Amino acid sequence: MTHSSRIAALLLFASPTLALAQGLEPALEAVKTEHVKSDIFFIASDEMRGRDTPSDEIRIAARYLRARLMRLGFEEGGTNGYFHEYPLDSSALDLAGTSAEVEGGPVLSFGSDYWIRSRSVRTDSESSGGVIFAGSSDADRDLDGLEGIAGSWLAFQDDGRSTGRLRRDAEREEAAGLILIEAEAGEYAVRFEGTMESLVKGSVSYPSERRRGEASAPFPLIHLTRQAWAKLCGSSSALPEGTSADAWAPERGTDLDLNLTERRKTAGDGGVTMENVCGFWRGSDPELSKEVIIVSAHYDHVGARDGEIWNGADDNGSGTTGLLAVSEALNAYGPMRRSIMLIWVSGEEKGLWGSRAWSDNPHLPEGCKPVANLNIDMIGRNAPDYLLITPSAKHEKYNGMVKLMESFAKLEGFPELGDADEYYHRSDQAMFERLGIPVAFLFSDIHEDYHQPTDTPDKIDCDKIRRVVRTVVRMLDGMQTDELEF
Ligand SMILES: [Zn+2]
The missing domain is CATH 3.50.30.30 (Glucose Oxidase; domain 1)
Known part of the structure; x- marks a missing residue:
C-alpha cells in the first residue's frame, strides 16, 4: 500500500458518514426475490445443460459463483483460490x-x-x-x-x-x-x-x-x-x-x-479435477472466529439425456442461488463473531462426491475448525409455507441449530417445520456429519418435476427462497452467542 492510499484508508475508517449500517436488519433487507430470480434463470438455463459432473457447464457455474464471492469481499476458501479441488477417475476411450x-x-x-x-x-x-x-x-x-x-x-x-x-x-x-x-x-x-x-x-x-x-x-x-x-x-x-x-x-x-x-486406449491422463466453490467470511472475534459454521448447497445436477436438458432449477438451482443470497446478506451484515464458510459442492447427484471430498480433506484457514453444517437442497417449490427440516425433534440428532430454525422460521412465514428425517443421509449433510459436527438440512420436499427435464426455473417460487434464506441468516445471527448450545 502506498503512503497516500494509507491515508485515504485511514480517512475512510475514521469517517462516521461513510460507515454503512451493518447487522441483522440490513442483512435481511439484502435478500431480494429479484436477485434470486436473476440467478436461478442463469444457473438453471438450458445453456447450462443441467450442470453435469463433470461438464463444461458446471465449470462455468463455478466461475459464476467465484465472481460473486470476489465481488462481495469473501476470502478464498479453497485449496486453489476459491476452489476446493478434488480428483475423479475418468475412463474416456481414445x-x-x-x-x-x-x-x-x-x-x-x-x-x-x-x-x-x-x-x-x-x-x-x-x-x-x-x-x-x-x-x-x-x-x-x-x-x-x-x-x-x-x-x-x-x-x-x-x-x-x-x-x-x-x-x-x-x-x-x-x-x-x-x-x-x-x-x-x-x-x-x-x-x-x-x-x-x-x-x-x-x-x-x-x-x-x-x-x-x-x-x-x-x-x-x-x-x-x-x-x-x-x-x-x-x-x-x-x-x-x-x-x-x-x-x-x-x-x-x-x-x-x-x-x-x-x-x-484411454484418453487424457485417466483423471479429471472437480471443484467445490468455497467463500470464507472471517469472524470478528479473536477466539470465536476460529469456529467455522459451514453453509452448503450442491450446484450440480444430472446434465442432459437423450437430447433433453434436465435443468435442475429446484434441484439444486434453488439452494445454489439461495447460498448466493446468503453471501449478499453476509456482505451486508459485516463480520459475525464466528466465521462462516459457504461451500457449493459438485457431484452430489453422482453420490455426494463433492461433500465427500471436502470431508475427506477438510480445508479451513490455519487454526480454524468446523463447528456445524447447515445444508440446503430444493427449497423453491410446493406450498409457500411448507418447509421441512432434519434432524427433527423426533430424530436422535436433533440439535440447537434446528431449534433456532424452528423459532425463526415462524417469523418468515413457515409456522411449522415438517420433518425431513428420511432424507437425513440423502444429501450433503450426511458427509459433513462425518466431521463429528451437528448438521441440519432444509428442504421443501420433492414434487412431480423432481429429477425430470421439467424442473425448470419458471416454476420456482423465488420469494419462498428469499424467506428460507432470511431464516438461515437469522439462524446464523443466532449462532453468535459465547457458547453454542447443541
Ligand atoms: Zn439435490
Whole structure:
C-alpha cells in the first residue's frame, strides 16, 4: 500500500458518514426475490445443460459463483483460490488407439465389427492370443473339456445369458479374453447404439480406496458381429476345404489357429479435477472466529439425456442461488463473531462426491475448525409455507441449530417445520456429519418435476427462497452467542 492510499484508508475508517449500517436488519433487507430470480434463470438455463459432473457447464457455474464471492469481499476458501479441488477417475476411450486385428489377417473395426461394453475401460490395455470356439454361452456354461485355454480368446455364441460366471472362470484359467458372437445379424448394432459415444465421452467415478493408485484393466470381453466372426473364420486355416466362412459351424473346442490382438486406449491422463466453490467470511472475534459454521448447497445436477436438458432449477438451482443470497446478506451484515464458510459442492447427484471430498480433506484457514453444517437442497417449490427440516425433534440428532430454525422460521412465514428425517443421509449433510459436527438440512420436499427435464426455473417460487434464506441468516445471527448450545 502506498503512503497516500494509507491515508485515504485511514480517512475512510475514521469517517462516521461513510460507515454503512451493518447487522441483522440490513442483512435481511439484502435478500431480494429479484436477485434470486436473476440467478436461478442463469444457473438453471438450458445453456447450462443441467450442470453435469463433470461438464463444461458446471465449470462455468463455478466461475459464476467465484465472481460473486470476489465481488462481495469473501476470502478464498479453497485449496486453489476459491476452489476446493478434488480428483475423479475418468475412463474416456481414445478411438485412435482402440483396435482389434488378426495377425496377417483382417482388421476389425470398432463400432461396426465389434463392440466393448460401456464402463469397460479404466486404463490402457492390450490382449493377444489364439481363438478357440467354445460353444454356446447358454448351453456350455463351463469351460470343461476345452484345451489350450490359457492365453487364448474363448469365443461363445451369445445366447443373451449373463456372462459373469464365464468371465470369472476364463480369467481364473488365464484366457486372453472372451468373445461373444452375435446371434442374429444386426442385433449388436441395435444393442450397442450409443455405446461408442458414451465410451468416448467416458465415465467418471470417485476414486475408491481399493482402486487408488494403479488402475487395473477389466478382463477383456468383446462382442463380435456375425459378419466379423465370418471374417475370422475366413482367415482360419481350420476352415474345412469347400466350406464358406459364413456357413461354417465349428465344433466346440476348435482352435482357429490365428492370433487376435485387441487394444484399448484411454484418453487424457485417466483423471479429471472437480471443484467445490468455497467463500470464507472471517469472524470478528479473536477466539470465536476460529469456529467455522459451514453453509452448503450442491450446484450440480444430472446434465442432459437423450437430447433433453434436465435443468435442475429446484434441484439444486434453488439452494445454489439461495447460498448466493446468503453471501449478499453476509456482505451486508459485516463480520459475525464466528466465521462462516459457504461451500457449493459438485457431484452430489453422482453420490455426494463433492461433500465427500471436502470431508475427506477438510480445508479451513490455519487454526480454524468446523463447528456445524447447515445444508440446503430444493427449497423453491410446493406450498409457500411448507418447509421441512432434519434432524427433527423426533430424530436422535436433533440439535440447537434446528431449534433456532424452528423459532425463526415462524417469523418468515413457515409456522411449522415438517420433518425431513428420511432424507437425513440423502444429501450433503450426511458427509459433513462425518466431521463429528451437528448438521441440519432444509428442504421443501420433492414434487412431480423432481429429477425430470421439467424442473425448470419458471416454476420456482423465488420469494419462498428469499424467506428460507432470511431464516438461515437469522439462524446464523443466532449462532453468535459465547457458547453454542447443541
Ligand atoms: Zn439435490
